[in-house]
Amino acid sequence: MIPAVPAGSARTVSTRPLKYLAGYPASLQAQARTLLKQGRLGPMLGAKYPEPHAVRNDGQLYEYVQALKERHMRKAVPLGKVLYDGKLHVVRHALGTHTSISRVHGGRLKASREIRIASVFRDAPAAFLRMITVHELAHLREPEHDKAFYQLCTHIESDYHQLELDLRLYLTAREAGQPPG
Ligand SMILES: [Zn+2]
Numbered sequence: 001m002i003p004a005v006p007a008g009s010a011r012t013v014s015t016r017p018l019k020y021l022a023g024y025p026a027s028l029q030a031q032a033r034t035l036l037k038q039g040r041l042g043p044m045l046g047a048k049y050p051e052p053h054a055v056r057n058d059g060q061l062y063e064y065v066q067a068l069k070e071r072h073m074r075k076a077v078p079l080g081k082v083l084y085d086g087k088l089h090v091v092r093h094a095l096g097t098h099t100s101i102s103r104v105h106g107g108r109l110k111a112s113r114e115i116r117i118a119s120v121f122r123d124a125p126a127a128f129l130r131m132i133t134v135h136e137l138a139h140l141r142e143p144e145h146d147k148a149f150y151q152l153c154t155h156i157e158s159d160y161h162q163l164e165l166d167l168r169l170y171l172t173a174r175e176a177g178q179p180p181g
Contacts, residue, residue: 020090020168020175032169042173045166046180049125056122058083065115065133069140072156076140080113088118090171095135095164113140120171125180128170131163 021029035041055064062082069079115136121129134157142149153160173180 018172020171024165024168028165032172036173036176036178039178041169041176042178042180044180045125045170045173048166049127049170049180051126052123053126053129055129061117064129065117065137068130068133068156069137072134073137073140076137077113079115082115083117084119084122085116086119088116090118090120095132095168120174124167124170127163128167131157131160131167134160135164 018029018032021032032041035044053064055061061084062079065082066079069076117129117132117136121132134153138149138152138156142152150160157163170180
């Protein structure tokens with residue numbers, strides 16, 4: 001019998017802290033670990049979010065972000081540059097740590113209203129690009145990851161919290177070599 005996951009990596013999966021899920025309940029992390037070990041986390045997310053997007057380059061990204069801004073954040077300051085950034089660390093710079101709500105956001109340069117989207121989103125499902133864009137747009141008005149910020153996110157996208165959790169699960173699966181689909 002060939003094990004689905006090599007013994008060594010299964011052990012790694014069970015002991016390594018799930019960095020994208022720090023701040024979520026231990027029960028949720030345990031569940032994610034189990035799904036990872038069973039090889040089901042990636043495929044599960046792929047089935048839940050089958051729809052890709054066609055935002056391939058920075059020009060298209062600008063138009064995409066601008067369209068969402070026009071629809072939901074019209075009165076906010078105009079956008080500066082909008083780009084995919086291959087060096088951006090998703091959790092540290094784009095999502096924050098989830099637990100430290102007072103952290104000043106690092107992925108958006110305040111003066112120029114530049115929006116950088118980690119390049120992992122280029123190939124992520126459409127729902128996750130939308131989620132991170134909502135996140136960045138909300139920062140135009142609310143710089144911190146505080147209550148007002150998340151209220152604004154859920155005002156724009158009612159499913160925001162579920163999408164952020166699923167994005168974190170997606171990143172977890174991806175880094176464990178379990179790409180969705
Ligand atoms: Zn943020």
